[in-house]
Amino acid sequence: MAKINLLDDEYIILKESGITPDLSMALATDEVIFTNKNIIYINKGFFGDNKKIDYFSLDEIKIIDGNVQAFEVEKHNLKYLEIDFQDRSLIFSFDRGASRQKWIEEITNLIKSKNDSKVTTKCITCGAQISGTRGQYAKCQYCKSEQIL
Numbered sequence: 001m002a003k004i005n006l007l008d009d010e011y012i013i014l015k016e017s018g019i020t021p022d023l024s025m026a027l028a029t030d031e032v033i034f035t036n037k038n039i040i041y042i043n044k045g046f047f048g049d050n051k052k053i054d055y056f057s058l059d060e061i062k063i064i065d066g067n068v069q070a071f072e073v074e075k076h077n078l079k080y081l082e083i084d085f086q087d088r089s090l091i092f093s094f095d096r097g098a099s100r101q102k103w104i105e106e107i108t109n110l111i112k113s114k115n116d117s118k119v120t121t122k123c124i125t126c127g128a129q130i131s132g133t134r135g136q137y138a139k140c141q142y143c144k145s146e147q148i149l
C-alpha cells in the first residue's frame with residue numbers, strides 16, 4: 001500500500017486494490033481509499049510504483065435534489081463507480097461488483113449524515129423557490145439551473 005498522509009482526525013473506512021481507471025485497455029493496478037474526509041486515488045505503474053496520489057475532498061461531492069452523486073456507470077464494457085465533485089469526476093472500476101455497491105452505500109451514508117441541514121431559498125436564475133441541503137447543489141425544477149445552497 002502507498003504511503004498516504006492522513007489528518008489527525010481522519011481514518012480509513014474502506015480501501016481496495018486492483019482498481020481499473022476510466023481508460024480503455026487500462027490495467028487493474030491502482031488503489032483507492034475512502035476516509036471520513038477524502039477519497040484517495042493512487043495511480044500505480046505496471047511494476048507497482050506510485051505514479052500519482054490524488055485527494056478528493058468529501059465536502060466537494062455534489063448532492064443534487066438530495067441525491068449524493070456516487071453511482072454506477074457502464075463504459076468500455078465494464079461497470080464503473082462514478083463520483084461527481086464540484087470541479088471534477090472520479091471514475092474507476094473494481095474487480096468485484098459487490099464492492100462497487102458497498103462503496104456507493106458507504107459514501108452516500110457518510111455524506112448524508114454530514115449534511116443534514118435543509119434550507120429553502122430563491123433560484124438565482126429565475127427566482128423560483130428551491131430547497132435542499134446547505135452547502136450542496138440543488139437543481140431548480142423550473143429553469144433546470146444548478147446552484148449551491
